[in-house]
Amino acid sequence: MFAAFFESVKYVGHLVPLSFLRVFLGYTYLQAALLKFNADYLTRPRLAGEIAEILPTLQAPLWYKNVIETIFIPHWQTFAFIVVALEFAIAISYLLGYVVRPIAILAALMALNQLVLAGPGHDDLPRLLMATHLLLAWIGAGRCLGFDYYFFKRRRGIWW
Amino acid sequence: MKHFLSFLVVVFAGLFLALFIKSSRDPSKETKPVLRVFASSSFIAQWGPGPWLRTQFEQTCDCRVEFFDGADSTILMQRLKSEARVGADIVLGFDQYDLEMAKAGINWKTISVQNLEFEDDAKPAMSSAEFVPFDFGVMSFVFRKSELPQFPKTLDDFLKPEWKGQIAMQDPRTSSPGLQFLLWLIQVRGEDGAWEYLKKFNPQVKAYSTSWSMAYGLFTKGQAATVFSYTTSPVYHKVEEKNLDVVAVELNEGHPLQFEFMGIPANCQNCELAQKFADLVLSKDGQKVIMEKNYMFPVIKGVKDGTIFAEIPPYKLRPYESVPSQAERERLLRKWSALRRME
DSSP: OHHHHHHHHHHSGGGHHHHHHHHHHHHHHHHHHHHHHHTTTTTSOHHHHHHHHHGGGOOSOHHHHHHIIIIITTTHHHHHHHHHHHHHHHHHHHHHTOSHHHHHHHHHHHHHHHHHHHOTTSOHHHHHHHHHHHHHHHHTGGGSSSTHHHHHHHHOSTTO | OHHHHHHHHHHHHHHHHHHHHHHHHGGGGGGSOEEEEEEOHHHHSTTSSHHHHHHHHHHHHSSEEEEEEOOSHHHHHHHHHHTGGGOOSEEEEEETTTHHHHHHHOOEEOOOOTTOOBOGGGGGGGOOSSEEEEEEEEEEEEEEGGGOSSOOOSGGGGGSGGGTTOEEEEOTTTOHHHHHHHHHHHHHHHHHHHHHHHHHHGGGEEEEESSHHHHHHHHHTTSOSEEEEETTHHHHHHHHHOOOOEEEOOOTTOBOEEEEEEEEETTOSSHHHHHHHHHHHHSHHHHHHHHHHHOOEESBTTSSTTSGGGGSOOOOBOOOOOOOOHHHHHHHHHHHHHHHHTO
């Protein structure tokens, strides 16, 4: 498996620059997740506070606002846990190059949420992130310098 | 698919375990007293003055400082009331328009400010012993001077055709600078004159944004030629972007002041620590950090000497008048909304 990790450079060497982008994003997500884990994000209603602040001016479909108001805010603790866990999952996946495709789709969905919540004027970063995740998923960025190459070689299919 | 689901399960379980271990170790931390600080987002953000003040304070207090994010001043007040059981020890970040609401709902202790020499511009805001200003800003319109052959000199200059749809403003119902502008107009022109002016001014406005940062975003993205902001805003562009093109204009009418206050609730649990934290905020080092991180003027004399903030020319200021009551402000805002609906 480890041999395949480096062997990938030989066969999909043109993806090396994308692997650096993937690892960089993984590191960024790891930092964000650790910051939240070490601070009070999981123990205080920070997420609920942030969302409650945005809600009155949110330009989103009514059903989305309702979901936020009736499900997200009252159950902020569960959703804060999910957010942090997903950030850890994205970080580990991107750093190791393992199950990158499905994780990148999840990451793009998270960025889409951030895009809606960011509002006009602050949506550049989530928009760019979403495009980057979709690109990584499309290409299968875990196949170069990642463990996905090992599974791709043996099993093929759309997951690697 | 199996790999993906297993991976997610492992990560979620790992985080759950890590949280469990973390929480089982936590009680040892709680042996130290905890100072609970409610503050605005800009104060406690990584780029704000909060983290530095926390580090400095924890070095000497034998305590732990815990920040509670109040977003902006309005939400800060709501959180303060809704989370009364958490018990804030000190609150930082409400402006002059929040003081009435703060006094109505909560009792406050007197903050000692002996032996401190306040800036002359800040002294009018010292009328209450319970709320002490810790920074202030002078409001003005901010421009890119390369885009302007001639600076506006009065408010009437903004009614000229070249300003149509070029001004980024804040909604006075949701934003303190927006309310500042409305009350400034009323102060300068009288109430009837202000409404007359607004009828002509509104077509010049690109958008009334819900917050200062959204309005400022329109300006920085080039979607508006000017924005109602602070005279210290150009300093941010000089320091962070080495951009000397952004300037704040001086108008003949004089400029309004905005103050940020702090207060210690009467039901504080660590009142002595709260007073010491207030002392740190008003110390020269604390004031310097607040000035440099929040890009606002310090309230203590001598802090800005020798810094880029001392290079900002003194603007003609409007006298700091008593703030209209909440009921009066609501009446004015209803009238403002009606005026907008008529367009």
